[in-house]
Amino acid sequence: MRIIRALAPAKINLFLRVLARRPYGYHSIETLFQAIDLYDELIVEETSGSTALEVVGIPELQSEGNLVMRALRWLEKHVGVDLRVKIRLDKRIPMAAGLGGGSSDAAAALLSIRELFRLPVSDEEIRSAALGLGADVPFFFTGGAAVGEGIGELVTPVTIPEDYGLLLVNPGFPVSTAAVYSEFSKTLTGRSREGRLWNVLREARTLADLLHNDLQPVTESLYPEVFTIRTRLKEQGLLGVLMSGSGPTVFGIVEHGNAVESGKGLPLKWRAIVARPLNHGVTLE
Numbered sequence: 117m118r119i120i121r122a123l124a125p126a127k128i129n130l131f132l133r134v135l136a137r138r139p140y141g142y143h144s145i146e147t148l149f150q151a152i153d154l155y156d157e158l159i160v161e162e163t164s165g166s167t168a169l170e171v172v173g174i175p176e177l178q179s180e181g182n183l184v185m186r187a188l189r190w191l192e193k194h195v196g197v198d199l200r201v202k203i204r205l206d207k208r209i210p211m212a213a214g215l216g217g218g219s220s221d222a223a224a225a226l227l228s229i230r231e232l233f234r235l236p237v238s239d240e241e242i243r244s245a246a247l248g249l250g251a252d253v254p255f256f257f258t259g260g261a262a263v264g265e266g267i268g269e270l271v272t273p274v275t276i277p278e279d280y281g282l283l284l285v286n287p288g289f290p291v292s293t294a295a296v297y298s299e300f301s302k303t304l305t306g307r308s309r310e311g312r313l314w315n316v317l318r319e320a321r322t323l324a325d326l327l328h329n330d331l332q333p334v335t336e337s338l339y340p341e342v343f344t345i346r347t348r349l350k351e352q353g354l355l356g357v358l359m360s361g362s363g364p365t366v367f368g369i370v371e372h373g374n375a376v377e378s379g380k381g382l383p384l385k386w387r388a389i390v391a392r393p394l395n396h397g398v399t400l401e
């Protein structure tokens with residue numbers, strides 16, 4: 117039986133601006149994604165038995181609602197074949213943390229299952245499936261640094277500096293993306309805001325000049341501990357500090373050549389992660 121191993125990277129948002137509300141709870145945004153070397157791992161194996169999903173240490177995620185299973189079911193419906201697989205998911209990316217772990221897992225599942233069975237599914241069809249699973253999912257096919265527009269699904273790779281380190285701090289509790297966007301929506305008028313990310317990319321002289329997140333004040337008002345984390349990281353003299361996505365993870369940028377100290381002086385209940393930017397997305401082995 118064939119086995120495919122997939123590494124599904126996390127992402128941070130170096131820039132995030134919300135432009136308008138859309139129907140069904142969606143929002144038009146512009147964002148600057150950056151893939152980082154923090155990974156979930158999927159091992160997908162063909163089986164003659166029943167399909168099964170194992171999520172290491174997190175049995176409550178072993179359900180049909182998991183994006184990995186939803187990706188599998190889309191492929192089965194699309195090709196009209198029962199694809200029997202055993203999937204082992206080892207989650208290392210914090211959940212509901214603004215790091216895109218679930219979306220990356222979905223992209224990894226689509227690519228690894230297509231490869232495992234050598235399915236006649238084009239890249240265009242895979243991208244269509246990805247959008248149905250989540251707005252961030254298409255980004256993880258290319259990874260690296262990319263501008264995301266629309267609801268995040270219109271992905272344009274860009275070149276920005278890669279010679280820096282990151283210190284990520286997660287407080288250990290999840291944040292509801294829907295709740296944060298709902299609260300932010302109260303500040304929006306009926307008219308769409310003008311985008312400015314492309315101008316920022318042209319004019320920025322340093323990586324720190326890119327940093328912006330519309331949702332940060334909202335999440336900090338709902339979860340004051342996020343503000344505390346950001347304050348503590350700023351006190352460490354990092355090049356720039358920002359919350360990723362809708363939070364609650366906060367990252368600090370460390371200049372090239374400087375050591376990244378893993379959570380020195382931070383409370384033990386906070387998870388500190390040292391990472392670096394990646395120039396790719398999901399990889400298969």
